[in-house]
Amino acid sequence: MDLQDEGRSILLDLGDVRHVAARKLLRVERAVVTHTHMDHFVGFDHLLRLVLGRERELVVTGPPGFLERVAGKIAAYTWNLIQDYPIRLRAEEVDGEWIRSVLYSGESGMRPVPQPQRRTEGTLHAERLYTVHVTLLDHGVPVLGVALHETEHLSVNRDRMEKMGLTPGPWLRDLKEAVRRCEPGDVPVEATETEGGVRRFRREELAEALILRRAGQRLAYVTDVRFTPENVARILPLAAGVDLFVCEAAFLNTEAALAAERSHLTAGQAGWLAREAGAKRLAPFHLSPRYKGREQEIVDEAAEAFGGPVLILPDEASRGDGGP
Ligand SMILES: [Zn+2]
Numbered sequence: 535m536d537l538q539d540e541g542r543s544i545l546l547d548l549g550d551v552r553h554v555a556a557r558k559l560l561r562v563e564r565a566v567v568t569h570t571h572m573d574h575f576v577g578f579d580h581l582l583r584l585v586l587g588r589e590r591e592l593v594v595t596g597p598p599g600f601l602e603r604v605a606g607k608i609a610a611y612t613w614n615l616i617q618d619y620p621i622r623l624r625a626e627e628v629d630g631e632w633i634r635s636v637l638y639s640g641e642s643g644m645r646p647v648p649q650p651q652r653r654t655e656g657t658l659h660a661e662r663l664y665t666v667h668v669t670l671l672d673h674g675v676p677v678l679g680v681a682l683h684e685t686e687h688l689s690v691n692r693d694r695m696e697k698m699g700l701t702p703g704p705w706l707r708d709l710k711e712a713v714r715r716c717e718p719g720d721v722p723v724e725a726t727e728t729e730g731g732v733r734r735f736r737r738e739e740l741a742e743a744l745i746l747r748r749a750g751q752r753l754a755y756v757t758d759v760r761f762t763p764e765n766v767a768r769i770l771p772l773a774a775g776v777d778l779f780v781c782e783a784a785f786l787n788t789e790a791a792l793a794a795e796r797s798h799l800t801a802g803q804a805g806w807l808a809r810e811a812g813a814k815r816l817a818p819f820h821l822s823p824r825y826k827g828r829e830q831e832i833v834d835e836a837a838e839a840f841g842g843p844v845l846i847l848p849d850e851a852s853r854g855d856g857g858p
Pocket residue numbers: 569571673758858
């Protein structure tokens with residue numbers, strides 16, 4: 535999930551990310567790992583290696599037991615040459631209302647330095663642009679269900695911009711950023727004209743003309759859960775009214791028994807959850823490999839149960855590798 539114009543992004547799960555361009559992965563500031571079955575955690579090493587030379591901290595969050603899993607990953611490597619690297623990795627574990635965290639850094643030779651515990655009450659992270667919320671779900675093992683809330687959605691009135699004879703450029707990104715940060719309006723801004731010249735405005739005047747403000751968008755991400763009353767009771771509030779509900783649809787209803795045995799959802803169950811939660815759109819994903827070439831059947835079943843628009847995620851985000 536890219537944060538518009540920010541050069542920052544959030545990763546939901548850490549599966550096989552080798553096919554994602556390094557420049558994209560280098561934007562990741564935060565990864566939420568739902569659980570540590572291999573298909574959700576095998577990408578940790580790849581991401582870690584990329585950020586060894588990065589100044590910005592990487593925060594990786596997981597369910598109860600996660601710190602031990604991360605420690606195991608880190609302990610698998612030799613770190614005698616790491617001292618001069620800027621790497622800062624903060625690993626967090628959500629356990630009920632509490633978050634425990636440790637910091638690994640080049641400076642500490644990648645040894646875990648315990649950080650103060652903090653209370654969550656469901657909110658993992660809150661800042662000016664977005665908030666992250668989690669709930670604990672059951673998949674035979676604890677799994678994190680995740681929601682991302684954008685604080686406010688800013689967009690550009692393109693028609694207006696054209697009529698004013700202006701053309702997009704870095705000035706526009708700077709303007710949006712200034713609005714988002716509530717920076718002073720009484721500052722000159724140089725906007726690029728379609729003809730190639732430059733025109734000066736006061737920032738607040740230009741923002742007033744061009745920037746549209748709307749309520750932020752919301753997304754919920756749920757995968758690898760059993761269809762149980764307890765899970766349903768936690769998923770519905772997490773996904774209530776979201777703009778996009780990204781939900782696993784591992785099996786078809788005809789294989790509901792197998793889905794239950796493996797602690798997964800069917801496409802019909804995903805559609806039902808989306809409808810009950812009042813989600814605006816549903817993106818079913820994490821299909822069992824047995825449906826290769828029959829993905830449309832999953833989509834159709836989810837769509838029928840949901841009764842709303844269903845969309846297919848780009849391939850890089852939707853691969854369900856299956857397996858433990
Ligand atoms: Zn799993």
